[in-house]
Amino acid sequence: MISPTAILADLSVTMVSPHGPSPQDPKLTGELSAAPDSLGVQRTSGDERAASEKPCHQAHTWFLEEALLPLDNNPKPKLCVLFLQLSKVINLNVGGQIYTTTLDTLTQFPGSKLSQMFTGPTRLPVDSRGRLFIDRKGIFFKYILEFLRTREPPSHFVEEIYQEALFYGVEPLVKVIEDLPKTYGEAVGRQSFLAQVANYEENIELIVRLARANAVSARRSTVVVCVVKSKEDDAERLKAVGDLGADMEPVVKFGPWDPSPTVSDMLFCIKMDIEKKGYKVSYQPYKIACRPLSKPCNIFYALIFTWW
Structure with missing residues (x-):
């Protein structure tokens, strides 16, 4: 079994910020030849890597940066974040609820706030076990994930899930909930009526x-x-x-x-x-x-x- 230390030693790391290239650290620059294929590491030259720097790869870059930073003055790298990102499997801590999903599931709607959490310039915080942390009520996040996986509308906690869908900017889910009979009646009927009642x-x-x-x-x-x-x-x-x-x-x-x-x-x-x-x-x-x-x-x- 290849040790985490050996993997880090063999990885070619280019410290690229979402805002643009950063100076390369010679201590972290090497060749990818020894990196195992099972980790999904693509062997590319420096020029090819520069040409392939697109938003979908930015998450890989900043998670890799995050993995190399110390945690609570502990010099050991956050290897768990590195391995999750390389395999595209992500452990999330949403308000204390733990979820396991994939990067593709979370970023399938590129314009959503949820997708930007993993591809944009803002870095999510990490909990004590290296899991990415989102400070929202975690019990409802499973319904967001369920929709992303199956496209099935929620049947419980519809109003609460609607608010979460608005927060994460998952517009397809917002529209599905707005088209549900109960939600449609509330928005088009009751709220439309109450808007005409002063104060x-x-x-x-x-x-x-x-x-x-x-x-x-x-x-x-x-x-x-x-x-x-x-x-x-x-x-x-x-x-x-x-x-x-x-x-x-x-x-x-x-x-x-x-x-x-x-x-x-x-x-x-x-x-x-x-x-x-x-x-x-x-x-x-x-x-x-x-x-x-x-x-x-x-x-x-x-x-x-x-x-x-």
Whole structure:
């Protein structure tokens, strides 16, 4: 068995930076004649190597540089990185989850951020065992790899995988997820509707702040919302607020809006987006104390947060 030291001694190493050629270190320059074919080392002259310096080979170059650098003041080279790169098999540490794959799998979409991690000028950090490290939630990376290997869309954790696909810039996966019925309905239907409701996101955040402020020493807290679909509903709201004056509780208003979704649709969206933040919430009609002979006001609802 050929020792790592012998392999390093026999390899012809040209220290080429992704930004351009760097001065060659005479101590590292030799001939490839003794390098074993099993490592996938191509025997080429210096001129041929210079002519073949393309983006797909840059990863080989900078991993080789990385392999020759000391690790934590340890003079021994990072041989594991060198061997992985030469065989095109890569061990990854993604947020503590360990994956084994190939360079070809990771770089099959050259324009993606994921591909650039292995072919671009920026070097990924290496963990204590020499594995390349990506600081993302590792549990979802297996679905990215599964798509790269099989082209099968995810069936679980679709929203989380969608966010990871956006981060890694894997556009084919982004498009596949966007075309799934659930995702398509969310983007084209619900989000399109909510975009026409003024201050929707800000109101959701306000509701959460009010609920938390009322949660002291209580199992439940209530926030009153007013959902007005039409201008007539908004006029009714103003009249109710005027009748109650200072006795009126703080109210968060949604609407009015023009599209077809109903008040029930709006309440469903409010509940869904609050629960996405991890809160347990329900809603019910909220009856306000109107003046005698006043028309009943049916546009107020109580959002009930349950804390324990």
